[in-house]
Amino acid sequence: MIKFNHVYKIFERDIKALDDITFTVEKGELVFLTGPSGAGKSTIFNLLYRDEHPDMGTILVENTDIAHLNASKVPFYRRKIGFVFQDFKLLFDRSIFDNIALPLVITGSPKEYIKRTVDMAIKNIGLEGRESLNPWHLSGGEKQKVALARALVLNPPLLMADEPTGNLDEESAWNIMETFVNLNKNGITVLIASHNKEMIKRVGRRVIRLEKGRIVSDALV
Ligand SMILES: Nc1ncnc2c1ncn2[C@@H]1O[C@H](COP(=O)(O)OP(=O)(O)OP(=O)(O)O)[C@@H](O)[C@H]1O
Ligand SMILES: [Mg+2]
Numbered sequence: 001m002i003k004f005n006h007v008y009k010i011f012e013r014d015i016k017a018l019d020d021i022t023f024t025v026e027k028g029e030l031v032f033l034t035g036p037s038g039a040g041k042s043t044i045f046n047l048l049y050r051d052e053h054p055d056m057g058t059i060l061v062e063n064t065d066i067a068h069l070n071a072s073k074v075p076f077y078r079r080k081i082g083f084v085f086q087d088f089k090l091l092f093d094r095s096i097f098d099n100i101a102l103p104l105v106i107t108g109s110p111k112e113y114i115k116r117t118v119d120m121a122i123k124n125i126g127l128e129g130r131e132s133l134n135p136w137h138l139s140g141g142e143k144q145k146v147a148l149a150r151a152l153v154l155n156p157p158l159l160m161a162d163e164p165t166g167n168l169d170e171e172s173a174w175n176i177m178e179t180f181v182n183l184n185k186n187g188i189t190v191l192i193a194s195h196n197k198e199m200i201k202r203v204g205r206r207v208i209r210l211e212k213g214r215i216v217s218d219a220l221v
Pocket of ligand 1: 011012015016017035036037038039040041042043044
């Protein structure tokens, strides 16, 4: 599903955010990206989301070379990816309902379908009755759930989450991890960047460890 082939990303002042990265993720895998701050985890996501371009190398996603994807095709390509950002990126000028509905509105889904789908998503994350509130009022764990619901609303084959348990207590963090594992069991490919060693161990899947832009290990835990 994902193929990085000798990928380099170099920022100004010669910072090699990614320094010859090669790895493959098969459809249906759940993979952790780990490593110290600045190792290049978010850069991998930004490349996959087509927010950044590699300086060298190729990135294939379902056999599409995304580095050379025509700009006009990017929005369509992004529909295949549910992305839970490190800082959630919820919109505070609209309700919880409208945050989750956004990808459906952008892609032109019919109103009744949007209502039905978003109502169900809100029920699934236990926020019934609060859908018209501004997400500002939610706790960190609840914001995370809204971000995840929005990421999943188009049923993407690939889910990426950048530090999804960063600011959560242990129980909420584990709930989110269980959600990812269950989604993966239902067939979605999942890529998670995380520092949380205990959580990674508990989930017990493949872990790619990065240091200074290089892969230093790739193994099952
Ligand atoms: N837009 C940018 N401009 C300049 N340098 C950048 C940019 N984005 C990332 N970097 C640099 O690239 C390196 C890798 O950053 P990245 O955000 O990928 O690390 P990370 O592994 O996600 O770290 P963290 O665990 O702190 O989130 C860092 O040295 C960072 O400063
Ligand atoms: Mg990061």
